[in-house]
Amino acid sequence: MxxxxxxxxxxxxxxxxxxxxxxxxxxxxxxxxxxxxxxxxxxxxxxxxxxxxxxxxxxxxxxxxxxxxxxxxxxxxxxxxxxxxxxxxxxxxxxxxxxxxxxxxxxDIDPVTFxxxxxxxxxxxxxxxxxxxxxxxxxxxxxxxxxxxxxxxxxxxxxxxxxxxxxxxxxxxxxxxxxxxxxxxxxxxxxxxxxxxxxxxxxxxxxxxxxxxxxxxxxxxxxxxxxxxxxxxxxxxxxxxxxxxxxQYIEKWTEERRQVARWYAEELADLDLALPQESPGYRHVYHLYVVRHPRRDDLLSFLAQENIFGGIHYPNPLFTAQPFAGSRTLPFELPICSRYAKEILSLPMYPEMTREHVERIARRIRQFSPVPAEVV
Ligand SMILES: Cc1ncc(COP(=O)(O)O)c(C=O)c1O
CATH class of the missing domain: 3.40.640.10 (Type I PLP-dependent aspartate aminotransferase-like (Major domain))
Structure with a gap:
């Protein structure tokens, strides 16, 4: 451990x-x-x-x-x-x-903004x-x-x-x-x-x-x-x-989340992960920091072995839930949502995170076996 x-x-x-x-x-x-x-x-x-x-x-x-x-x-x-x-x-x-x-x-969703x-x-x-x-x-x-x-x-x-x-x-x-x-x-x-x-x-x-x-x-x-x-x-x-x-603190905490996101963007830039993109003129408040990786489940376990805990938001597209069986989907069965549900992973994100936390997470991701380039 x-x-x-x-x-x-x-x-x-x-x-x-x-x-x-x-x-x-x-x-x-x-x-x-x-x-x-x-x-x-x-x-x-x-x-x-x-x-x-x-x-x-x-x-x-x-x-x-x-x-x-x-x-x-x-x-x-x-x-x-x-x-x-x-x-x-x-x-x-x-x-x-x-x-x-x-x-x-x-x-379905825009492939860049989710x-x-x-x-x-x-x-x-x-x-x-x-x-x-x-x-x-x-x-x-x-x-x-x-x-x-x-x-x-x-x-x-x-x-x-x-x-x-x-x-x-x-x-x-x-x-x-x-x-x-x-x-x-x-x-x-x-x-x-x-x-x-x-x-x-x-x-x-x-x-x-x-x-x-x-x-x-x-x-x-x-x-x-x-x-x-x-x-x-x-x-x-x-x-x-x-x-x-x-x-009284919401704006301070939001700016801290945005800072954590900037650190992630710097530390993970050279890796074959698809990172969140902030659209021009948009203020992203980083409730979650969601990246994509083709071997998402393996990566999550690899991080957990070093006490780094990610999440998945969300592992199943909504139309697949039992109460929505037979619902209309456009396009049929939402190809991007369906693919991303298997690739997305949420990295730790909260205002009190430090640069050292982000560096440690990035180091661990870097140790993960080489990633096929097709993800980006
Ligand atoms: C996108 C979204 N919509 C709705 C809800 C429902 O909010 P609550 O859990 O407060 O009922 C949540 C959160 O849980 C959510 O993330």
């Missing part, structure tokens, strides 16, 4: 330790005040997060999956409708569509199509200008899946502010993570924000008056304490 200390895929404990006192102070106020559902801290966080996303409204919810689900509910998407999304996201993106009774239609290929979206549109859910995968914005142009021409809603893209931008415009809704996850490992589950929906539209407010809390604007079939999808007050604290 390796003598080297472990380098995990993400290191939540170090970051949590650094902000522990501040979080506990806020939580202690909440405990003393006896307000544990919604409340002042949630409202305060929503205001700060809306500004951060360059929108007028943010609504805290219980998790990122609920954020997507409620956004689609607010747009009255349901049985008989189709929603176009991408084939290589986390399952929740497509699950949220299925929860409404609508059909998910999966399109994000939805806008040239395929138009071919996937039918009379039933109601919305597009682009995912800003791994922290790189999806091509929102192209997507908004297509959506405008076909009168479709756009719900951005921002679960991995807090603070990502295109030409200075933040992800979440392009479409009708932006949906965020605050799952602990996300760039902005709670100490448990959390999520938010952002929008510029006051009417849609109003609907989401109702949907997250049993359809109530006034207690015990239920104006529509709502849900219990509220953000906890104690989670808002964590998020409020972390909002």
């Amino acid at each position: 390796s003598q080297h200390p472990p380098i995990p895929l993400v290191d939540l404990a170090t970051q949590s330790r650094n902000i522990r006192d501040e979080v506990l102070r806020r939580m202690s106020d909440v405990i003393d005040a006896g307000r544990y559902i919604l409340g002042q801290e949630v409202a305060e966080f929503e205001e700060i997060f809306a500004k951060y996303c360059q929108v007028s409204h943010a609504i805290g919810v219980a998790n990122g999956t609920d954020a997507l689900h409620l956004a689609l509910r607010a747009l009255e998407i349901g049985p008989g409708d189709e929603v176009i999304t991408v084939g290589n996201s986390f399952a929740a993106t497509a699950f949220a569509i299925a929860y409404t009774g609508a059909d998910a239609v999966f399109v 994000n939805i290929d806008p040239t395929l979206i138009e071919q996937a549109i039918t009379a039933k199509t109601k919305a597009i859910i682009p995912v800003h995968l791994y922290g790189q914005p999806a091509p929102m200008r192209e997507i908004m142009e297509i959506a405008g021409r076909h009168n479709l809603y756009v719900v951005e899946d921002c679960a991995q893209s807090h603070g990502a931008e295109i030409d200075g415009q933040r992800c979440g502010s392009f479409g009708d809704f932006g949906c965020f996850s605050f799952y602990p490992g996300k760039n902005l993570g709670a100490f448990g589950d959390g999520g938010a929906i952002v929008t510029k539209d006051a009417r849609l924000a109003d609907r989401v407010h109702l949907l997250r809390n049993y359809g109530q604007k006034v207690k015990n008056r239920h104006d529509l079939l709502g849900y219990n999808c509220r953000l906890d007050t104690v989670q808002a304490c964590v998020l409020l604290t972390k909002m």
Whole structure:
């Protein structure tokens, strides 16, 4: 077994330790005040997060999956409708569509950015199509200008899946502010993570924000008056304490992630790995640092032998999951998604990583047997 200390895929404990006192102070106020559902801290966080996303409204919810689900509910998407999304996201993106009774239609990705290929979206549109859910995968914005142009021409809603893209931008415009809704996850490992589950929906539209407010809390604007079939999808007050604290550091941590990505790019440049590419004018926030290698599984094991732990995001394209058997895919069975699912591997990525960590990882990859050039 390796003598080297472990380098995990993400290191939540170090970051949590650094902000522990501040979080506990806020939580202690909440405990003393006896307000544990919604409340002042949630409202305060929503205001700060809306500004951060360059929108007028943010609504805290219980998790990122609920954020997507409620956004689609607010747009009255349901049985008989189709929603176009991408084939290589986390399952929740497509699950949220299925929860409404609508059909998910999966399109393939751009081979360089890993994000939805806008040239395929138009071919996937039918009379039933109601919305597009682009995912800003791994922290790189999806091509929102192209997507908004297509959506405008076909009168479709756009719900951005921002679960991995807090603070990502295109030409200075933040992800979440392009479409009708932006949906965020605050799952602990996300760039902005709670100490448990959390999520938010952002929008510029006051009417849609109003609907989401109702949907997250049993359809109530006034207690015990239920104006529509709502849900219990509220953000906890104690989670808002964590998020409020972390909002002070999110930009610093994002820049640190970007620095780690630059170190990786330097250290791995001469290897036959396909590295992430930041599109011009785009701000990639490196939720994950995903490379490709034709012997991905062997490389992952080789790294693990030296206490370096990678991951796979995601090993199976969404259309292959049981709940989506028989779904429409464009092109048929998504050749790029399907190939990449076997080649991608996520290297360790978190703000507290040092240059020495990156050098050690690069050294180990270099020791791996020579790589066929066809991967790049
Ligand atoms: C792309 C994407 N969409 C949606 C989700 C769902 O978020 P949550 O786990 O908070 O429900 C996640 C994260 O888990 C995600 O990575």
